[in-house]
Amino acid sequence: MDQNTINGLIGGALLAYVIPKLSPYIDKYLKRIFGFLLNTVLKPLKGYFRNKRLNRLKEFRIMRVNNSAVTMQVVRAHTYFILFWGVIAFYMNLLTEPDFPAILDKSFVFGMFLTSPIYIFELLWLSADGKAKKLVKNRGRLGL
Missing domain, CATH: 1.10.287 (Helix Hairpins)
Structure with a gap:
């Protein structure tokens, strides 16, 4: 085996060990960021899209x-x-x-x-x- 193959195997093994250990911290950080984005950016848009959908359903019921x-x-x-x-x-x-x-x-x-x-x-x-x-x-x- 050449050096690149050995480095790839060692790197893959390290990633397989490290990622599950870091996963709870990454999840907590992502949940905080996405929670902020959902509350400040997407919630106002949700009402807009619900209103558009309601108007479309009313139009379908009439037509x-x-x-x-x-x-x-x-x-x-x-x-x-x-x-x-x-x-x-x-x-x-x-x-x-x-x-x-x-x-x-x-x-x-x-x-x-x-x-x-x-x-x-x-x-x-x-x-x-x-x-x-x-x-x-x-x-x-x-x-x-």
Whole structure:
């Protein structure tokens, strides 16, 4: 065995012995830090997110009894899906042009900015699709 292997084995054995001994102190320190962060930073945010969730649930309860609203949400999700694939086809067409790949090679940030509509339409589609699936699921609970 060479020296690096021996050093690795000794270091691993020391870590396996030391870490369990230090663990209670590390846990106490982390609990104090995370307790401070939870009380001062995250508790105000918790109320905000609970309020947003409550408003979203109220919106779902109102929309789920309206057939037109449920259908409109499903159509919106499909429309965003078609737009997403349309933008992908547009950019695939642009990639066949000789100038566009050269622009992407020059600056990564500018290239990401130019291709941002793909990501925007993907996020819109995923958001609308999730909302439509939840509406259809809640609609089924009504038994109508």
